[in-house]
Amino acid sequence: EDEFIRLGIWCFSFHLEYKPRHTSEKICSEKGGQLIMLDSDKKIAVVRKYIKARGFTSDLNLQKRQILLNSYHRIQDTVNYGERFCRMYKNYRMAKPNKITYIPNKKLRVNFLENQRANLTTPTGFVVEPSSITGAGLGAWAKKRVRMYTVIGEYEGEEHRNEEFISQYQWTIPEIEQTMSYYIDAASPAKSNWLRYVNCARNVHEENLKPIICDGLVFYMTSKDVEPDTELLVWYGTVYGKHFGITRIHPSDELDLKSTFYIRVNYSPQASDSTLDSFNSHISNRPNSSETNNGMLNKTYFGMLDSYRGGMWKLVLEKNYSYFSDDGLHFPFICEYNQNICLNSHN
Numbered sequence: 372e373d374e375f376i377r378l379g380i381w382c383f384s385f386h387l388e389y390k391p392r393h394t395s396e397k398i399c400s401e402k403g404g405q406l407i408m409l410d411s412d413k414k415i416a417v418v419r420k421y422i423k424a425r426g427f428t429s430d431l432n433l434q435k436r437q438i439l440l441n442s443y444h445r446i447q448d449t450v451n452y453g454e455r456f457c458r459m460y461k462n463y464r465m466a467k468p469n470k471i472t473y474i475p476n477k478k479l480r481v482n483f484l485e486n487q488r489a490n491l492t493t494p495t496g497f498v499v500e501p502s503s504i505t506g507a508g509l510g511a512w513a514k515k516r517v518r519m520y521t522v523i524g525e526y527e528g529e530e531h532r533n534e535e536f537i538s539q540y541q542w543t544i545p546e547i548e549q550t551m552s553y554y555i556d557a558a559s560p561a562k563s564n565w566l567r568y569v570n571c572a573r574n575v576h577e578e579n580l581k582p583i584i585c586d587g588l589v590f591y592m593t594s595k596d597v598e599p600d601t602e603l604l605v606w607y608g609t610v611y612g613k614h615f616g617i618t619r620i621h622p623s624d625e626l627d628l629k630s631t632f633y634i635r636v637n638y639s640p641q642a643s644d645s646t647l648d649s650f651n652s653h654i655s656n657r658p659n660s661s662e663t664n665n666g667m668l669n670k671t672y673f674g675m676l677d678s679y680r681g682g683m684w685k686l687v688l689e690k691n692y693s694y695f696s697d698d699g700l701h702f703p704f705i706c707e708y709n710q711n712i713c714l715n716s717h718n
């Protein structure tokens with residue numbers, strides 16, 4: 372499907388091959404157009420009608436669906452294991468032997484320099500050395516094989532409730548029951564352990580730890596088998612992640628992976644308010660307020676036309692899924708051209 376197609380006052384080409392976003396944009400511009408800009412209800416209607424009429428919906432499926440589902444299940448499994456560990460921890464502390472391996476701090480000598488405490492707690496088989504991430508400083512590394520679902524210790528630090536105090540080393544313990552939320556801050560190497568050196572993962576491939584917040588404490592558990600000479604990396608959470616320009620959004624949280632048809636489009640965030648309202652009514656996964664600018668959708672969001680479960684179209688926002696999917700998701704796409712291109716071509 373490569374020819375120019377005139378629909379209403381518009382000129383398009385439909386591309387049914389699966390491409391990442393940047394490739395779709397490149398192909399459109401090489402043909403003298405751009406990725407379709409949905410900037411009116413009429414245009415949306417005309418495009419959907421054409422897709423339906425051509426029966427494009429029949430044999431298309433979200434590519435990588437199985438890979439994404441697998442990574443999603445892996446996350447669920449790790450969460451379940453974390454919860455299992457937490458139940459054990461609450462009921463028996465470390466007293467009862469159980470199937471989950473727990474690696475405690477290395478025992479401290481009687482005399483040591485206060486500021487060496489964190490480093491000295493590094494258990495045998497682990498080291499603190501320069502990170503594999505450029506510019507990230509030191510990191511924590513496994514020197515031996517560590518099996519999946521091993522708890523490699525408790526993140527130790529000082530507790531405080533001062534929201535204004537910003538440290539690069541703190542976990543937030545969310546409010547539970549009557550207890551206000553608080554922070555565990557490992558800024559001081561004298562008051563913390565080696566887990567303060569664990570850096571923030573940039574993608575699902577290198578992420579190998581899961582934080583378990585349990586009973587007001589934080590534990591780190593391996594989420595996969597870790598090979599020797601591998602840096603230990605954990606997802607720090609949305610706030611810290613943003614700091615390093617990393618987002619971690621799983622497509623399964625945003626998209627219906629069972630939808631039979633997705634096609635990549637653009638929409639205009641500059642549209643007038645009334646148009647934007649009508650867009651908002653089309654979009655199923657509205658961004659939350661931290662993702663918008665005064666209610667205006669961020670330029671970094673782009674819609675996708677999807678279909679057609681039970682005869683329903685809906686427009687969903689495509690977010691940055693590169694944490695879980697190297698070059699983002701692959702979809703068919705539509706290019707849009709100046710009308711003249713259609714008028715001049717023979718169809």
Ligand SMILES: C[S@@+](CC[C@H](N)C(=O)[O-])C[C@H]1O[C@@H](n2cnc3c(N)ncnc32)[C@H](O)[C@@H]1O
Nearest residue numbers: 504506507508509539540567568569570571615
């Ligand atoms: C909890 S500390 C980790 C240990 C730290 N690398 C050190 O040498 O003490 C968090 C800090 O490590 C660095 N860092 C962690 N993950 C990073 C990443 N993915 N990219 C860049 N810097 C990172 C940042 O400076 C961050 O403030």
